[in-house]
Amino acid sequence: MMEQYLTIKQTCEDALLFFRLGDFYELFLEDAICVSELLDLTLTGRGTGEQRMPMCGVPYHAADTYISRLVTLGYKVAICEQVEDPKEAKGLVRREIIRLITPGTAHDYLRQENYRPLIATFGVVHEEDWTGAIADALTGNIWTRTGDFESLCNWFDRMQVAEVIGDPHRYPNFVQPLREYAQRAGIVYSQLPRYEEEGPAVADETGAQILLRYLEYTSKRTLCHMKAPESMSDHRFMELSASTVRHLEVIRPVTEGRKGATLLEAIDYTSNAMGRRRLREMLEHPLQDIQLIVERQERIVALLADAVAHADVRAFLKQMHDLIRIISRLSFGQATPRDLWQLAESLRVVQLLREQLQRESLRASFATISKRMYECAGLIEQIETLLSEEVKTGNQEGQIIRPGADPEIDHLRDIVTQGRSYIMALEQSERIRTGIKSLKIGYNRVFGYYIEITSANLHLVPQDYERKQTLANGERYVTKELRERELAIAEAGEKLRQQEAVRIAELIDRAQKMLHLLQQTADAVADLDAIVGLATAAKENHYVRPIVDDSSELRIIGGRHPVVERHTRDGFIENDTQLSCDQHQIALITGPNMGGKSTYMRQVALIVLMAQIGSFVPANAAHIGIVDKLFTRIGASDDVSAGLSTFMVEMTETAEILRGATDRSLLVFDEIGRGTATYDGMSIAEAIVEYVHDHTRARSLFSTHYHELTELPARLPRVFNLSVAVKEHGDQIVFLHRVVNRPADRSYGIQVAQKAGLPTQVTVRAKQILGVLELSHKEANASLEQVAISFVDQTVDxxxxxxxxxxxxxxxxxxxxxxxxxxxxxxxxxxxxxxxxxxxxxxx
CATH class of the missing domain: 1.10.12 (Lyase 2-enoyl-coa Hydratase; Chain  A, domain 2)
Structure with missing residues (x-):
């Protein structure tokens, strides 16, 4: 057996091998030591002395929990099963790896709220451009994109890829860059094994083909739910950097575990998992296509105009099971009778949804979605005719097929049922015959049926009883009649299980042949749920429909932060925004810390993002000229592992923004230059404003504590000043969170420090030092001015x-x-x- 184990282990050396032995998955040697430490399992062993082999195991019926924990920690797990009936095996039972579970393919093991297993790779290179691909094993989506190496790595980061795949046989030059990227990103790197067919057919595989081959290698089967690759390189989508998605907390909070902090959470009013995933995809890929944006808006308008239809559609969507997950289980060969039952229930709801979408108020807006929903009446009927409702609570062996659906199964079930009734009757008759009232007939998988007699009654045991097992407080016996009946029940039970398996396999085969239609239906339901959720968000939060066009206008009246306003008890302070490439290009925002500068800038960015997914927005009115790229540089963070200081990270992200910005972009800069010396930082900040003004003409929000920059509008005509207002009461200030059209006269840093609870002795001394510095600065300026005047007077004729x-x-x-x-x-x-x-x- 260990020779078999070691031979199989050689085929998956980078994975933890779960080796099936009876009712357990066992791990040996280094794998056992590793897993026992990671999962706090007892480390046992086989053999004695120096030959003792480390070993640990987990029950096969509870293995999913352990596998999930290991994959979450970044490990791969290979599942090795018995692939032949032990009764028919000649010698050792044959075992094979039936699946390799990795962080990027564990779609059915990792179900955390924000986790989505994705794999990525690089494919064919054209000149200086690389081709990248990302695949989602759950939904079947494959996305491709061209660009340079860094832009594709940024894309992988933004999509939160869990694993990157290298193909050293087709693309050996990609291996080292991918390894380095995986190490830097803290994700798993995997290599695709060499295939026997090394001919020209796969010589120029695309990244999408490599990923499909890896998914089929890990699942050990041909997958039929993976979709045709969709290119993300065209201009249909707004470009978002990974840092922008992180800074704006679009999908995940900056501080892990903080509930209600993301835009996704704020606008997620979806009714099922499919819609929730689709909403996330919409936020990851905002649109530039005005027609598609308006189409989504019109659907929201139609739902808000008919409250009854809106409520009815939402109620039906809540009854849907996760069709997409069921489809993936069908494709991966993991579907159960319960999955089939839920498939039928969901398809029944699809029929009801189609009827709702035929209402006069919804028909025109939802026609394309309705056409993609297939009722699949034949499949529904076949499932409901064949399956018993018992499957809703799990796999009940012998009760899966509905009575009357299959005569042979009914016959076998009767034999099993009657046999069990016979056993109960036999128990009663044996009690009477022997006079042993405590006599009982039991069953276990090892010994089968047995008659159990306590020690006190052994003198009453009849001569035709055959001893089977000795217990501490009694004996177990068997009779010829009991053996014969057990054999009949066992044979019927085995045939029953086999026949049920055949009928279920036929049903799964029928569903697999319709997988394409089922997938279209699931995608349509996901689209519908996402839109219905956005309509609900608009209604609940008083959002308005924005005007979206191809102008450079960015005008927001009474804008609000969609996340912050949900946590504000006293009401959110609304603020206006006016940006355009021609006149109000760069808003220079000054004011104290905690005054609301960052909130204001973030809310503008989030409103633009919401508008370009087709959502209504938190404002009284909004006019959004399409943004092609949304860049933000917000917050202070370092990257110690990469050897990057806070200032270096700030400058790296700023450089990325300036390289990529166009006159259609929206740029958000928060306190640029604060990570270095004052004059260095001020110089860099001023130069960046000049560059954005003169070279990109991008609409920009630029907050700063360098009050010297407020003079820039005097020489840069498209720069204008804003500030967040405060109210002073002696040494105290009150934040008004109101943005006004004027520069701030100072930063109120010491007052903010007082509010934060800094010791009075510190703040008093700070005021004294500040007075000295301000006086010195005035005297120095006056002296310089006099020198300049004197120089001109004396030397210039x-x-x-x-x-x-x-x-x-x-x-x-x-x-x-x-x-x-x-x-x-x-x-x-x-x-x-x-x-x-x-x-x-x-x-x-």
């Missing part, structure tokens, strides 16, 4: 003054860089010429 006045009056904001450079060369030439005429050196 009237001819130079004319040129100074000429330069001061230049309309530089109207000039192109080429015009300015041309004038500068001309001016230099004039200065040098005049100096030579007067015998003076202009440089001096």
């Amino acid at each position: 009237m001819s130079w003054r004319e040129w100074i006045e000429e330069v001061a009056d230049l309309p530089l904001e109207e000039w192109s860089p080429r015009q300015a450079l041309h004038y500068l060369f001309e001016l230099q030439e004039r200065i040098l010429k005049k100096g030579n005429e007067h015998g003076k050196n202009p440089r001096t």
Whole structure:
């Protein structure tokens, strides 16, 4: 047996091998030591002395819990089962690995709220572009995208991929970059094993084909639920960086375990798991296609206009089982009779949903969704005709098939039932015959049926009883009649199980042949539930329909933060926003910490994101010109594992934004430059504002504590000042959370420190130091100003003054860089010429 184990282990050296022995999965050697430590299991052993082999095990019926914990920790698990009947085996029972469970393929083991197993890889390269692919083993989705290596890694991060796959045989150059990415991202790297068919048919496999091959390798079967790859490289979707999704807490909170902190949670009013997954996909891929956005909006409008229809559709959606999960179980060969019953129940609800969508108020808006819902009446009838309702509570052997559905099964069931009735009657008759009132007939899987007699009654045992087993307080016996009856019951029971398995297999085969239609139906239900959920969110939270077009306008009247307002008892303070590429391009926002700058900027970004998934938005009115890329640089964080400081992370993310921004983008910068020295930080912040103004023309929100930057609107015409208002009461301040059209005069840092509970001695001393610094700064400025005036008065004659006045009056904001450079060369030439005429050196 250990030779068999070691041979199988060689085929999955990077996985923990769960080796089936009877009612347990056993692990040996290093696997046993590892799992016993990880799961706190008792480490036992086989053999004696130095040959003693480490061993631990888990019951096969409870293995899912243990496997889930191991996969969550990043381990792979190989399931090795007996693949032949022990009764028919000649020698050792044949065993094979029937499935390899990995973090990216454990769709039926990991069901945490925000976990979605995804695998990713790289495929064919065209010139400098790489091709990446991501697959979802649960839904069957495969997405592809082209780009450079870093952009694809960013995509993997944003989608929270759990595992990356390398193919060293087809793409050896990808192996090392993938390994490094997996190590940096803290996810699992796996390699696809070499296949025997090494011919040209798979020589240029795409990333999607590699992922499909890996899924079939790990599941040990051909999968029929995986969909055709969908390209994410076109301009249908808004581009979101991984840092943006993280900063805005779109899917997951920045602090793990914090409930109600994400946009997904705030707007999730879906009724079933399918809709919840679809809503997440919508948030991960906001649209740029105005037609699709308007189509979703019109559906929400139709639902809100008919409250009865809205409520009825939502009530039916709540009755749906997870069709997508059932379909994946059918494809992976894991479907049970209970899955089939739930499939029929769900398809019945689909019929009711289609009827609802035929209402006059909904028909036009939901026509395309309704057409994708297939009623599958024949499959429903076959399932309900064949299966007993007993399957709803689990697999009840011998009771799966409905009485009357199969004559042979009915006959076998009668034999088993009558046999069990006979046993009960026999027990009663034997008590009378022997005079032993405590006599009982029992059963276990090892010994079969037996008659149990206590020690006190052994003198009454008849001569035709054959001793079978000795107990501490009695004996177990068997009779010829009992053996014959047990054999008949066992044979009938085995045939019953086999016949039921045959009929269930026929039913599963029928469902698998309809998998494509079932998948379309499930996708349509998911779309419907997501839209109904958005309509419910709009109704419950008083959202409005935004205007979405291809202009550069970004105007929000009375905007609110969709997450924060749910946790605000006293009512959320509404604020307006006005941005455009032509006039109000960059809002420079100043004000104290805790005043609401970050909340305000985040709410603008989230409102844009919501608008471009087709949702209504938390505002009194909104006009959103399509955003192609949404970038945010918010919060302070480092990456110690990569050797990156807080400031380095800040600059890396800012560089990514400036490289990718276009005049259709929305940029959100929070306190750029605060991670370094004051003047360094201020210089960087000012240069970034200038760059965004002059080179990208992207609509931007830029918060800062550098009050010197509030002078930028004087020379950058599309920059304007905003601030968050506060009210002062002596040394105390009250945050009004109101955004106003003027710069803040100071940061109120010491007052905020007081509110935070800093010791009075510290804040008093801080005020003294601040007074000295401010006075020194004023004196220094005054001194510099006097020096400059004196220098001009003493050294500049009237001819130079004319040129100074000429330069001061230049309309530089109207000039192109080429015009300015041309004038500068001309001016230099004039200065040098005049100096030579007067015998003076202009440089001096």
